[in-house]
Amino acid sequence: MRFNDDKAKMLIEMLPYIEKHSGKTMVIKYGGNAMKNERLKESVMEDIILMSYVGINIVVVHGGGPEINKMLDRLKIQSEFINGLRYTDEDTMEVVEMVLAGKVNKELVLKINERGGKAVGLCGIDGNMLICEPTQEDLGYVGKIVEINPQIIKDNLDAGYISMIATVGADREGNIYNINGDIAASAIAGALKAEKYILLTDVPGLLEEPSMDESLISHVYKEDLPILFENGVITGGMIPKINSCIEALNQGVKKVHILDGRVRHSIITELFTDAGVGTLID
Numbered sequence: 001m002r003f004n005d006d007k008a009k010m011l012i013e014m015l016p017y018i019e020k021h022s023g024k025t026m027v028i029k030y031g032g033n034a035m036k037n038e039r040l041k042e043s044v045m046e047d048i049i050l051m052s053y054v055g056i057n058i059v060v061v062h063g064g065g066p067e068i069n070k071m072l073d074r075l076k077i078q079s080e081f082i083n084g085l086r087y088t089d090e091d092t093m094e095v096v097e098m099v100l101a102g103k104v105n106k107e108l109v110l111k112i113n114e115r116g117g118k119a120v121g122l123c124g125i126d127g128n129m130l131i132c133e134p135t136q137e138d139l140g141y142v143g144k145i146v147e148i149n150p151q152i153i154k155d156n157l158d159a160g161y162i163s164m165i166a167t168v169g170a171d172r173e174g175n176i177y178n179i180n181g182d183i184a185a186s187a188i189a190g191a192l193k194a195e196k197y198i199l200l201t202d203v204p205g206l207l208e209e210p211s212m213d214e215s216l217i218s219h220v221y222k223e224d225l226p227i228l229f230e231n232g233v234i235t236g237g238m239i240p241k242i243n244s245c246i247e248a249l250n251q252g253v254k255k256v257h258i259l260d261g262r263v264r265h266s267i268i269t270e271l272f273t274d275a276g277v278g279t280l281i282d
């Protein structure tokens with residue numbers, strides 16, 4: 001008896017949140033580190049389907065760095081990162097395109113569709129969504145987004161589809177580029193003026209002391225982030241991530257959430273329960 005009461009209570013707790021979020025657009029950056037474990041992947045897909053069922057307009061921008069590494073290893077192609085971006089020559093670009101826009105993208109679309117969701121797989125080349133230029137000469141085919149056309153995403157949302165987007169784009173001459181997942185996701189969230197931009201990563205959120213999970217910063221204003229950079233609180237992979245969050249907020253996104261992709265159902269826990277998790281930036 002009590003068991004049922006608890007379950008019902010939980011569902012009732014969700015009601016005001018469903019009302020608040022329904023009809024809003026949310027962009028999720030799903031990074032490769034949160035894809036390593038199959039059960040976690042399933043739980044992220046379930047969260048996405050639930051969000052879509054309650055009327056949230058969902059756009060997922062996915063990475064897949066570890067999967068790209070695996071394939072490059074198999075093909076014995078050396079790879080290196082410069083300031084968090086993968087040096088991308090022609091051979092590497094071919095692998096990035098095959099892995100991100102092919103294997104990873106289709107696997108995620110299939111997982112959503114298998115469970116009764118409606119997803120469609122895209123990359124930045126589709127509908128001229130992400131027009132690129134080289135970021136800097138010594139990084140090869142790493143793309144900087146110079147134009148973004150979100151119409152194809154809006155059309156999918158109007159037709160009830162979740163867009164699952166791989167971060168591969170092209171220039172106007174037909175060259176293909178590798179775009180960092182955080183940079184692409186924030187640009188898309190900005191172009192859609194999304195209500196929320198949600199990033200799944202491999203830490204509990206932004207930490208005051210990077211090696212201490214208990215030092216989670218649960219809320220920070222955009223204006224206070226420069227101090228955290230100056231004080232050396234934000235380092236390594238968190239630098240491009242937080243810069244991408246600032247960019248998204250500057251473009252009109254209302255709130256950014258950095259969540260722990262290693263924790264099952266972290267997205268719906270943050271969105272639909274009183275127990276907030278992760279870091280909220282606004």
Ligand SMILES: Nc1ncnc2c1ncn2[C@@H]1O[C@H](COP(=O)(O)OP(=O)(O)O)[C@@H](O)[C@H]1O
Pocket residue numbers: 031032033034200201202203205206207208209210233234235236237238239241
């Ligand atoms: N203040 C901080 N709070 C949390 N993580 C931080 C911080 N500063 C640096 N980091 C590092 O940033 C990493 C997250 O960035 P990254 O590895 O690029 O994530 P992802 O692969 O999920 O996109 C964390 O694993 C952590 O090592």
Ligand SMILES: CC(=O)N[C@@H](CCC(=O)OP(=O)(O)O)C(=O)O
Pocket residue numbers: 030031032033062063064065066068084085086096142143167178179180181182
């Ligand atoms: C230019 C650049 O570095 N591109 C990334 C794209 C994938 C990505 O960003 O994946 P995660 O989100 O899993 O890190 C790469 O080649 O790994």
